[in-house]
Amino acid sequence: MRKTSIEILNPEHLALLTKAFPPTEEQEQVIKAPLEPLLVVAGAGSGKTETIANRLVYWVVNGAISPQSVLGLTFTKKATAEMGQRFALRLDNLAQNLEKFVASPSRFEVEMCRQLKGDWQWRDDSKIHGFIRSLTAGLHALQESGMTSRILRSGVEVSTYDALASKVLTEFGVLAGRDSGYQTITDGTRFQIMSQILETWVSNLSYREEEGASVGNFIEGLLHLAGDVNAHVVDLNTMKKLYADFLATAQRELLASQKLDEALEPLKAAKKAAKAANDKQREKALGAEITNLDLPLTSQAKKDLERTVEVMRFGVDAVEVIRAFNTRKAQLRFADFSDQTREVVELLKKVANISQSYQQRYQLVLLDEFQDTSVAQLKYLSALFRNHAVTAVGDPNQAIYAWRGASAASIEEFPKYFSDNPSKVASLTLRTSWRNDAAILNVANCIASEIAEQNRTEGKNENFIMPDLSLRPGASPDLGRVYGAPFLTDTDEARAVANFLENWRKDLEQAVEKTAAWQAAGRVGQPPSLPTAAVLCRKKSIMLPILRELSRRGIPFQLQARESALLDPGVVLVRAALNVVVNPQNSGSLLLLLNRFRLSREDLEAISKAAGRTGLPFQEVMKSQISASVSQPGRERLAILREIIAKLEKHVSYATPLQMAKLAAKLLGLDIEQRIPGTPYQEEAFTIFLSIIEDFERSGQATLRAFLEWLDVAESEEKEVGQFQEAVDTKKVQVITVHAAKGLEWDYVAVPGLSEGNFPDNRTEIWLKNYFVLPYPLRGDRDSLPQYEINLRQLGEKDRSRKFLEQYDGVRTLHHLKEEANLAYVAFTRAKSHLFLSMSWFKGCNVNTAKPGAFFRVLLGEDAKLFCMEKPNKGMTLVNSQEFMHLPDWLGDINPCFTEPEEANPNVQEFEAGLWQAPSWLDLPPESIRPETFPWDVAGLQRSYQMVTVAAENPPDSQALESAIPGSLSWRVWKLYNAPRPRLDSSTLLRQIAATSVVKLDESNDDFMLQKLRPLPLPPSPAARLGIIMHAWIAQQLGQPTLDIPDGSEATLDADSRLKLDCYRQTWENLQFLKGKAVMDIEHSGSLVVGEGTEGFEVPLRIDAVFQERSCGTTWIVDWKTASHPNPPQYERYLHQLGIYRLYWLQTHPELDSQDIQCAYVYLKEGETEHQVLTLESILEHLKMPDYTPEYLYKLLKRGETEATEFLSQKNL
Template identity: 25%
Template sequence: MPSVRLRSHMSGPIPGRGGRAVNESRDRIEQLLGHPLSDEQWTAVSAPLEPAAIVAGAGSGKTTVMAARIAWLVIEGHVPPDGVLGLTFTTKAAAELLSRSRRFLLAAQQRGWIDPEVMLEPAVSTYHAFAARLLVDHGVLVGIEPGAEVLAHGAREALAAQVVRGTVIPLADRGRAMSSVITAMLRLDDALAELDLDPSLALDDACALIDRLDALPKRQKIGDQMLEAARMRAALCGLVQEFREAKRSHQVLDFADQVRWALAIVRLSSDVRGDLRERYPCVLLDEYQDTSVAQRLLLQAAFGDGHPVTAVGDPCQAIYEWRGATVDNIDRFPVHFPRRVDGREMPAPRYSLADNRRSGPFILDLANHVAAPLRALHAGVEPLAAAATDRGRGRVRCALLPTVADETAWVADEIERLHDEHGAWRGIAVLARRAETLLDIDGVLRARGIPTHLVGVAGLLDVPVVAEVRAILEVLDDPTANASCLRLLEGPRWRLGPRDLAALGRLATADRGPSREPDDVDARLRAAILGTDPADLASLVEAIDRAAAGEGPDISPEARERLVALSAELAALRRHRDDPPAELISRVLRVTGLGVELALGPADEAADRARAMGAFRDLAAQFPVSVGGARSTLSGFLARLRDAEVFDSAPTLDDLPRGDAVVLMTIHKAKGLEFPHVLVPGCCDTVFPGGGRDRWPTNPHVVPWSLRDDAPPGLRDFPDPTGPTATTHKRFVEASTVMALAEERRLAYVAFTRAERTLAVSGHWWGPSQTTVRGPGEFLDEVHDWCTGGGGEVVEWAASPGDGAVNPLLAQRSAPWPHDPDAAARSARLRAAELVQQARAGDLDPVPLPDDEQAVVQSWDDVTERLVAEARAMRRPREVALPFALSASDLVRLHDDPAAYALDLARPMPRRPSRAARRGTALHEWIEGQYAVQTLFDLDELEGADDLAADLELERLREAFLRSPYAQRAPLAIEAPFAIMLGGRLIRGRIDAVFGDPHGRIEIVDWKSGGPGGLRDLQLGIYRVAWSEATGTPLDRIDASFVLVGSGDVVRPMQMPTRADLERILTGP
């Protein structure tokens, strides 16, 4: 890439900031945005290049402001595009910020406000990816190899289990189950890492507390509880030390380690700090209220001392304190990142964004009312003000129902009403505090035929077809997996009844004789501790084989026929038990016919089942070798699934997004989103707001406030030197409850401010199984009072059940067994088949239909005619509009096979990246790193990245590149983006590398990780034309080559297309 100096990328002379009229500068930015900025937005966009915080209220356009600030800084010549570092929390948010920034910069470049030779590439990534990149580049400084693996789902728990099982730390007298110890140890490890606390410091604190409590002449009950918790915390600290040592010895990391080690690197090396500050003269930190103490310390160490850092966030939306974030970071940003004025440190300024462009005024007024206590806690937060929009005043509704079932029905009614009013399901969202609330509502909505999109709630392992395949795997792996075998036997495929199951159970135990417990109590205790030898367990699988061979006289003929088929099926699968888990899953689907059944039923449900099974296979395929390099086995994979369930890290599965569906998600997942109509159910006492987080005095996995840098004053000093008492502990609990309520209030504020036009808030008195009433929570009460005061509508408000009332939902219920999950559909199919048979036999008398039913039948005929017409139309050739913007690869495919490209445009299908494609991507990332150019995303974020850790072919390619002459050359550009107009269309792409020689010639290089097959001269031709037009270099001075990295061969096409040749592909001859 041509060298870029500050201010050298402008199209003309650049005066100081006051040299050009402010109005002209503001007008340029507003032209890029396509709409005017408010005064407060312009103040934030054009702020001086110094540390500053922007407190951005909900719906105030913070992403637009950040992207506009990047454009303003570049246009004004303060920084080059690649001198901007933007950090945020999710890859989606990073992509959005990067996309907007590129769009604004490209528009500015096209208007001549930025030199056309400048590559418009800010560096934007997630906080964790930034830390991971530091580890890749400099990890050797702290003993971390660049190829250290990041532990995936379940792998971390598996290594933790190894540590706990092998420790010499006494745990038996702590009275905790092994799984409980493992979970507590991992939570403490996370907490210590997020707080940048060494386990030894927490261990010393626990030991000091133990000594203080032991020395008390008389302890109250809370003192005894704290002593037990402190002893357990001391043990956990020792386990954390052992766990961290195990991770180092195996060269593996978890996400918390990435920040922890990155911080150690930056603290250790002044060269790394200097390089970061020189490379990024401007830093933007998004969602700063959700950063942890360790992340803040990393950023302080890297970009402190007055470096221009802009933090954007909202303390009223700090909803992730439960996972290590601290709102203290944004509150104290002016002190943590002071500016330097005349050699003195001064608090950084704050800017405010309060103009909300999302919600109607009625909704904003309620949100401001609910957030008033939060504004009193946080400096610089202004009430939201309604900007001028066409979304109306907004509508607020609330309801309190007798039971949770009534509330669920009311929510469904509200959704149907909104659909009737607005004509679409899309735009309606249900946001809840708890996932189980969403699952109940989803079931009711689906029963009514309302399409839904459930986000991040449904457990993958709970999907029926996944659960059945998993049960088959369990039976193949362990003949004594009787629970899984029973699931198969009573499930929808085999459907054995109670009598046959009992007969099969008798057959399983027939040869074992009567079981007899030892008479001696000590002997019974020893037996309970030692467990049972698996060889002594009855096996339903063996009983199935025996029944198939004719044993078990009291098994019915129908059941025996099914058992014969099941026995043969399991025998066929058992021969492939040692196949890789993913391949075995595919074989199970083929042998059992479940693969065919995935496609049966309504299209949406079939798609959900197929995607769930695809996700399960992907999970098996991504199941890494165990720590230490052992081969992946079925037993190991199943054990990993069980660990994930025990440690509450089982994978979830989002429904397929549908074009017109109601969205259901937790409030935490809704952060940053907006919907025209929002319903917030479950706003009940003990549910929302719910109970607070675990408190450290009686929970050993929680770090004491006395060790925390972000401790509130009222909590740090407990217990006082005289020791804990019931009175002082009560005050501590009250102060903790106030803080917990503030966290819940932030969550309510986030939920309410997602709504544009409608906000409906509801609750209930009776939960599904509670014996005491719940009633309205504090936030629902506030909404109710607001509505009765004229701010909204109280739809229904049930009276309190009163003393002595009984939960009506606790009435005795019955259900048929075995359960048939497909009973309704099965009954409908049987009835339809019966009617068809009657019609064929002439036994079905025509019955005149009422007008309304005749209209339904006529609609069926109309739909059938349309489907037939659509099918005929699909067989006719049709034209497909060519999009305005194409990638270079699109242009190559259009030239090579226009029909196939047209088909892809008409029916786009996702393509799963192959291992070879991932290897190619990884090679490009690595080569880029060799030239010390900042990449946007870390390799660990790529799908299947864990496969690359052990990719020997990738390692061979890296070695081959280092032997090539290109490894010793300095490129002019790496991964250079381009955009050119050809034939009236925008062609975008990215050039792998550009080199120059002493004679002024240019060589464009495209790295290839594979062989010579599939090379397209046209691709290099596009790159030549793009580079020529971007830099003004004549085409005849530009060469282009494919470099086959593996073999070292260089392929140079003899003849390449000109601009006219390329345009003819788009416009025709």
């Protein structure tokens, strides 16, 4: 390795050879910089990943570095994959061109000339020929140096920061006495361990519960504190001493204040009496005596001091809780990522030669997203690669992860950590934006320039301040559109966002047509790109009105899988049922369940009045004291709800959270509703929810209460609640948080909710008042943070009192606003060409208005200062509407609101007048649906039928409807009549096709299509009920607890069925098939994905049991059958289920080969061994099929889709 290059090929040569863009001057400086510690401050969209990929290629070619000797680090697995792909692409392109040059230099030169004239648009022939001569000379020299295409393709190691820490521990931990075999745990497991520690904690924790806080918030707070202890490598004994010292100081000041008040009280009373007696001499003497004493504290200072005493006392106790937490993890051989990073820091202090080993192994180290590294990560990376060829790339304006441990000073402290001579460390800048059009850059630079000015005010080094971004070369300054508008309510704001996205939808439709024409013309290469869109929200609560409006308009959108799952109406209902079971006082969850069962407003009011008379909680009255004024249908439905809750309560003490969730879904009838086309209850969402629970249960000691508390906290803290790598559908609007949007880009971006308290939010914190914030003096980045001390002082000469934390209000607010400004900068720079910024005065049903936030006011131009401490006045007017340059012309009938409203929030009035909503369908037991039970339902249905019959020919207006059907029913029918009616298509019809139903596609059965179109409950079958009971019994025998579900009750069986059941059980117990096999899984649910993207299919399935053969390791997938063994002519009907099971297992277990997996039906009705098992191989052999392949299944499903299209056309649907 050479630290300076002997340049064989220059950056331009390599850009041509690797099919990259020609480098700019600032990029070339980064690419060619010597192999020494280098900091690159790179703005948003400046091509940093591309530039470091080109730097990698340059030094592989010119510095005699093997790609295997290069290490790239970033934060997430997704970013790791993207970085690795970019590196591999550039090196592979170079390898291909090297092979072409070796094979035929003359052809190679002709091709390079063509690229220079075509892609690079060079027109000067002499320049081209000179460039080609130097290029070929360089390639000859590269050959002579021993470089080959095989070496270029040898692969770069790309990893996450956490994975590298784990790797160092695995390799060298034993040298420091660390045992192997530790398991990396998730946040859910950390939550459970901390919960268990607190349940058995015998000492008193000095903690005053915050208003609105829960046990889950308390646990999460302690976990956050424990994580920061690791992130900043804090010694717990030092931490305890600091808390104790600050506690002593605060107590001393508080005691002194109390004594001062005691001394002042009689003096003030005497002075007042002297004044009343007109004794001026005594009054003056008492005044002088009072003046000679210390100034008293303000009432706020006293409150803050009392709070500080509480927090410091809690901190002393919390240290011991964290110590117990760490001990418990070690006993369980568990470690989270922060544990591993801290352990690596300690390991590198003890074992000196690790650094030498890693520097020899990796000759070039590339650190991406460096602004997000923690102090612990800085320390271990510094210990490994100090004074080495380290290139760190980051943007201080995109530092948005301080809340999860990122250092506040990683960029500016890079030289100190990575060089013995910090002043000599080079700092280069990438400031050309290749993403944003000019209009968007102008708005982003408004924020960037103010952040830079604030940093200069704070004395930051100019080398580490990100300058304004510049427009890409050749781009027109007129490109791009930035729109903005303030609205009265968030409902109006959501409508405006939808209007903005209607523009995107029109552009998308046009682009799709152009792409189709492009493909029809037979053109080669990449087709035209499709425009993309996103809505970026500071908080998840902002999403809800926007999602409702997008759904109403039919604008397709996509949430992250976990967000989509938790917002699914079915998942919300299951959570509500589980919440009521563990916490009967949870009235919000109970109301959701009452809504599910269509309780009228009158019935709810009757129950509420009964609660008022009896003094019992609402939920207790609902369970027992049912008022006579509740309607008969209401009482009937409440009885059903009571029965559901009682059944869940019966199992909560022994069933796992996963079993409880499945049981709740079945009891609520969601398993049926999920199969209806157009249903709001999505089975895939519930599957993701179950995966979240499974992830939480990994520690093996999960409780339902702990899971629900963790989930509530994870949502409120904007945390991730599972690891799902879902495919992004670019034809849908992505609705995500700003934090999740980092590193992504779209053509159209809407950023709603830019009001004070939301974006920027108002959660400023001082560690002296916050139980769960690590004391700043303990943090590794403390020099970059505000300095808070217990210092009581007079702020002005005329101020006759002393203040405490009030003196820090300004610095605290500015520090927080700068962090929020970084987040706004990230949000705005995600947009390529269209940006819509909005705010509303009223959010939801709030009574008070929310002022326009600092980041909305950037639309007002230079007069809007982000870091201005003045608060907007009451009744403020933003700007004259005619002068507001960013007002869009596509608002239609949505009126912007530039002046703070004096009237009340109209959303409140609408909410109060709203009707109690009813679900579209309810799965009540058949015996409950009788005319005499629901007389008003029958009458209402008759009137509705009459009305709809008339409306089919002559659509009524609302007045005519009200006269024909009085009361709330007319409103509901009118709403239903005018609701958008999405047209069914074949993809909707086959969206959920179970593995057991695929055979019906093979039979071209119209009855099956009709059943898919409007699913009806199948008549109860004694054989089916017997099968359910037998499956449940087998699951219990194999170790899975069976839940008491009514459909599986043996008490309902007649004598003949009981005899059959006994025979099945006896056959199962004597099965030779089970000998030598170990249970791997029981009742396993999943989905097989066939095809790719929008053309793919999802086949949900449930496998009865999975075994592993002990002798050879073969996996056996088994489906229990209580029917007879089929005859060979029937085998075709039994092909698909087992075939799909094997494809699924191969898809989810890529380490296995097809010969490692056997699938079989096991027939429990057969007494003879040879008839008990039917394998997939036997079926394939009979049908003369070599195998059951994904291509075969995909072809069948596509044929079914075609038939479904014809079926819908025939039925005019």
